[in-house]
Amino acid sequence: MPDIVIPVVDFAHFEDGSSPDAIEIGKQLVQACQEVGFAYFRNTGIPQAQVESMFEWSRKLFSLPIETKMLAPHPKEGWKHRGYSGVGREQVSQMVFDPSELAAIRKQTPDFKESFDVGRDNCPRVSNVWLPEEVLPGFRDAASAFYNTCRQFELEKLLPALSLGLGLPGGGEFLGNYHQDAENQLRLLHYPAMPTEVFASGERGRIAAHTDFGTGTILFQDDVGGLEVESPRGSGNFVSAPPIPGTVVFNIGDFLMRWSNDTLKSTLHRVRAPPNDGTGMIKERFSIPYFMSGDRSLLVDCLPGCWDEDRPKKYEPVTPGAYIDMRLDANY
Numbered sequence: 001m002p003d004i005v006i007p008v009v010d011f012a013h014f015e016d017g018s019s020p021d022a023i024e025i026g027k028q029l030v031q032a033c034q035e036v037g038f039a040y041f042r043n044t045g046i047p048q049a050q051v052e053s054m055f056e057w058s059r060k061l062f063s064l065p066i067e068t069k070m071l072a073p074h075p076k077e078g079w080k081h082r083g084y085s086g087v088g089r090e091q092v093s094q095m096v097f098d099p100s101e102l103a104a105i106r107k108q109t110p111d112f113k114e115s116f117d118v119g120r121d122n123c124p125r126v127s128n129v130w131l132p133e134e135v136l137p138g139f140r141d142a143a144s145a146f147y148n149t150c151r152q153f154e155l156e157k158l159l160p161a162l163s164l165g166l167g168l169p170g171g172g173e174f175l176g177n178y179h180q181d182a183e184n185q186l187r188l189l190h191y192p193a194m195p196t197e198v199f200a201s202g203e204r205g206r207i208a209a210h211t212d213f214g215t216g217t218i219l220f221q222d223d224v225g226g227l228e229v230e231s232p233r234g235s236g237n238f239v240s241a242p243p244i245p246g247t248v249v250f251n252i253g254d255f256l257m258r259w260s261n262d263t264l265k266s267t268l269h270r271v272r273a274p275p276n277d278g279t280g281m282i283k284e285r286f287s288i289p290y291f292m293s294g295d296r297s298l299l300v301d302c303l304p305g306c307w308d309e310d311r312p313k314k315y316e317p318v319t320p321g322a323y324i325d326m327r328l329d330a331n332y
């Protein structure tokens, strides 16, 4: 079977979702989600300057001393995805060249990354965990504003396009009605620079192969590269999803795959080290995923149009809350 090509979906003429172009864009998106589970988006309306500025904030945040970053610690409970998580390894490993130490790192460290998670303001279930404002003045406002920009894209373009493309009842509004609570998570990710040695065996990557849990994810990546997507699905072979300037990557999550009776694919992906450039070091990488999920307590049954006599429903109705908790419990 040939490798997949990750399609590019252009939202330029989507407008408010009522144009004839909007249905066409929705159909292209759904086709990409059925065949690949991944797409590049162009002309999302998310200002490029705001994306670049968020990467700048991320760079500033992660270059703070570890003691400072730990002023906003990720809560003990694994499911409370807020605040700073470090691997605690990055200081040592930046400058480790001794083979036995490297061997030890290879064995111990799960993924070489640190992250900072932000949810919606005033969430009754999980509060945001911020650094004291004086430590990084302006960060909190910038991260909240970026969260809201992504949220706006989700509500005004992404969910309407998926709803239209799937031909769901109620036109573009169907999926939005199940995403009223903004159960979303903005994650700043930093994969520190590493000696080439650390990745030499090819067994270790920056983030191991996984699928995302929720409805879907939009992912901003810097120009370093390394993201890979399984192709064809289920084969264990991966193709590169290189950075394309001016685009954002999108992928379907497991919940929407289930909801669609496995019509839309939640595809395995990972981040590997980019090719060795001869410096002996693998460059650091910054990325910013925005994970989207449905309202926790709304019971969802198989999407209309995704089942019929010949394609019976494969799954029981479930709420996003119960499903995601079940997945998280399996992980922690």
Ligand SMILES: O=C(O)CCC(=O)C(=O)O
Pocket (backbone or CB within 6 Å): 189, 207, 212, 219, 221, 227, 269, 270, 271, 286, 287, 288, 289
């Ligand atoms: O860093 C990346 O580009 C990918 C991150 C990712 O897949 C995730 O956090 O779920």
Ligand SMILES: [Fe+2]
Pocket (backbone or CB within 6 Å): 210, 211, 212, 217, 269
């Ligand atoms: Fe992911």
